[in-house]
Amino acid sequence: MSSFEVRGGKQLKGEIVPQGAKNEALQILSAVLLTAEPVTIANIPDILDVNLLIELLDEIGVKISRSNRHTCTFQADQIDADYLASDEFRKKGGRLRGSVMLAGPMLARFGKAYIPKPGGDKIGRRRLDTHIIGFEKLGARFEYDELHSCFKLSSPRLRGAYMLLDEPSVTGTANIIMAAVLAEGITTIYNAACEPYVQQLCQMLNRMGARIRGIGSNLLTIEGVSKLGGTTHRMLPDMIEIGSFIGLAAMTQSEITIKNAGVEHLGVIPEKFQQLGIQFQIKGDDIYIPSQDVYEIQTFMDGGILTIYDHPWPGFTPDLLSIVLVVATQARGSVLIHQKMFESRLFFTDKLIDMGAQIILCDPHRATVIGLGRKQNLRGITMTSPDIRAGQALLIAALSAEGKSIIQNIEQIDRGYQYIDERLRSLGADIKRVVS
Structure with missing residues (x-):
């Protein structure tokens, strides 16, 4: 069984091409x-x-x-x-x-x-x-x-x-x-x-x-x-990877360009990341995310806390809720994540709490994230990837955290993301695959 050894806290920079869907x-x-x-x-x-x-x-x-x-x-x-x-x-x-x-x-x-x-x-x-x-x-x-x-x-x-x-x-x-x-x-x-x-x-x-x-x-x-x-x-570019890379750029304060993103097929995905306060520009079929010190979660027009939930297309895909949740931990403001479809998908939040995130797991389907606004960085820990999407979310958390993180059971991540360690290293990430 293999693991990722990640030393976080580094700003990344460069271009990345999403895999096929x-x-x-x-x-x-x-x-x-x-x-x-x-x-x-x-x-x-x-x-x-x-x-x-x-x-x-x-x-x-x-x-x-x-x-x-x-x-x-x-x-x-x-x-x-x-x-x-x-x-x-x-x-x-x-x-x-x-x-x-x-x-x-x-x-x-x-x-x-x-x-x-x-x-x-x-x-x-x-x-x-x-x-x-x-x-x-x-x-x-x-x-x-x-x-x-x-x-x-x-x-x-x-x-x-x-x-x-x-x-x-x-x-x-x-x-x-x-x-x-x-x-x-x-x-x-x-x-x-x-x-x-x-x-x-x-x-x-x-x-x-x-x-x-x-x-x-x-x-x-x-x-x-x-x-x-x-x-x-x-095949189309993978919209889940594209959302993951937008979230990665925000969490690590990095300047990243996602090439050939198939923008016309992304639906509401860009809008949901904008609601978290993440800035980016669409240039043709590319998405340019500049380095951003702080991103602030929007509220509803009446001042109520933002809720992001999954819904059948053209609603927001459930596969990106894990990414949205982890990205919100370093935002300024709060958000309620409502995972309607799967009753076990939010259980990975205990690992984020161990890293220092402020999250209230309301029940198997809902979690409230109180953003730290970068006042307190996440800290590296040893953790296990429970599924593909949570594994990628934990990897993003590790790349933004202080110190060393170990992510075990990375076969789950490999099921959905090709050569992810190699591609992240090309952006400047300090990530190493350890085969045990």
């Missing part, structure tokens, strides 16, 4: 199973979760040709559909929540799919009901396969249907879309997620020959086709 990658890479023709994907993030999914695709029988670490051509013309029922797939797929995204394409093209118990972050219950109910409405049968100790979906032929999703699940919406594009007839999905990554998936599928209307809205209409062809696709 992790959350988009898990959908897009699964979609290559929908065709026997070659599909070339560019700007793939070189991170543990994505590489594990590519490894699973290889073992299913997908031919993979890498022109470089970030560009691959996939051809799914000789697939072993029963591999998903094997012990090997169950063990590997159980480590990666994104493995559930293989179910929609496999069910659509081969009439059967297997789902292991999902892995991923330990941030509370993450149910699959939306996926399964959607598949059942398309005509799939869902049962527990005792022989293979996993869930099985089967259908000789999917048929289009109307469905109102119980929640606008991003992965649920994407999985149902991938099943519906090859179903017979018309599928209507209401209360669909409309995140940029879902839009990217729909646009890619349409280039492959799918017929999807309503892209970017919460009402999708899909006319099933008999087969799909190949295409090329480039």
